[in-house]
Amino acid sequence: MLAIAAFTRKRCLVLRVDVETGSGGPSVTIHDFMELRSDSIGQVHGLDFIDDRTLVIANRDGQLAIFALPLESMAGQCHEITALRRISGKPFCKLNSPGSIVVRKESRGRIGLLVCNNYTHRVTRHVAVRWLGYRTTGNRPLLRNGLDIPDGIALSHDGHWIAVSSHGTRDVKLYRTSPSLGPDSEPTGILQDANYPHGLRFSGDGRHLLVADAGSPMVHVYDRESGWAGCRAPSRSIAVLDEKTFLRGSASPEEGGPKGLDIDRSNSVVAVTCEEQALAFFALASLIEPQIAAFGTT
Structure with missing residues (x-):
């Protein structure tokens, strides 16, 4: 699956993509797509997959939102979906202009969400628990030193x-x-x-x-x-x-x-x-x- 953010249109495009490798190099086939709309999708800037069925997005004009994807009926359709959870942080670690996001798998069904807060120049960490419907149990500033409008974030595969x-x-x-x-x-x-x-x-x-x-x-x-x-x-x-x-x-x-x-x-x-x-x-x-x-x- 590949998801693309449409910032000004306030929606996401999800593609079902297959990659095959051969002697002449890789080939890419796009089999299907769907467009996602929601009251919880605003100026979506960053996104990442929690798993094949769950997507988290960062709205620069608002909060994080976690969605279950209606993958059984892509077929080029437009879907109005409802967020499983909206995340705004806590009083001492409020999200502010969240831009890019990366998911980090943690122990005991927990998911670490590392978020670039563009205009407060810091990265925050929000721990969501799957079996609590992605309710957050930890919110704290993670990175700030040296950052001026953090625009993108990546985690190495070994963590x-x-x-x-x-x-x-x-x-x-x-x-x-x-x-x-x-x-x-x-x-x-x-x-x-x-x-x-x-x-x-x-x-x-x-x-x-x-x-x-x-x-x-x-x-x-x-x-x-x-x-x-x-x-x-x-x-x-x-x-x-x-x-x-x-x-x-x-x-x-x-x-x-x-x-x-x-x-x-x-x-x-x-x-x-x-x-x-x-x-x-x-x-x-x-x-x-x-x-x-x-x-x-x-």
């Missing part, structure tokens, strides 16, 4: 690293997860030389971090090498938009480039979205290994 794109400082901060991690923790690593980093994802093996650059037509690839500590530039940058498409959306230096970015479960295909190019697919190998030819499908 050891949190990456946050910082729009105002024009870089990506990397924090090592630990019980002592908190708002005053210094970032362990800083990824530089992206104009305005936005969406980002770790590769499945954790060796690479891909960063969509909203201020250029590029996706930047950073290599872990011996670790993520210190400052580093991208090892390579690949244009995922042609110049005409980029310039059409470039009303300011901060716009026009790719924003949403994800990697499929097989770790073979990258999906990229932006306003001027709603969806394109690229072979992951073509981005991290420059000698391999790219493919793109819109």
Whole structure:
């Protein structure tokens, strides 16, 4: 499943996508889709799947909302759905302009929701309990040091690293997860030389971090090498938009480039979205290994 946020239209598009790998590289087929509308979907900016049937979205103009998906009847239909739970945080950890979100599986049926609060310049952590209907039992500030408009967030597959794109400082901060991690923790690593980093994802093996650059037509690839500590530039940058498409959306230096970015479960295909190019697919190998030819499908 692939979900795409429609920020200004206040709805989500969910696609049923199959990825097949072969000798010529991966191929992508979109089998079906549905459009989701709800009173609990506002200016949806970020989203993530809790599982194959449950989606959490972050509304920049409001709260988090968790939905059960009506997957049995996609068929290109529009569905009005009701949230299982709305989450606003608690008095000392209220959500404010929630943008991007990532789900972290925790013990005893708990789900950690790591949320970028764009205009209060921090990441908060909200622990939801499945068997309590996703009621939150813990809400606290998690990250703040070094962040200026956190726009995107990603968690490494081993859970050891949190990456946050910082729009105002024009870089990506990397924090090592630990019980002592908190708002005053210094970032362990800083990824530089992206104009305005936005969406980002770790590769499945954790060796690479891909960063969509909203201020250029590029996706930047950073290599872990011996670790993520210190400052580093991208090892390579690949244009995922042609110049005409980029310039059409470039009303300011901060716009026009790719924003949403994800990697499929097989770790073979990258999906990229932006306003001027709603969806394109690229072979992951073509981005991290420059000698391999790219493919793109819109």
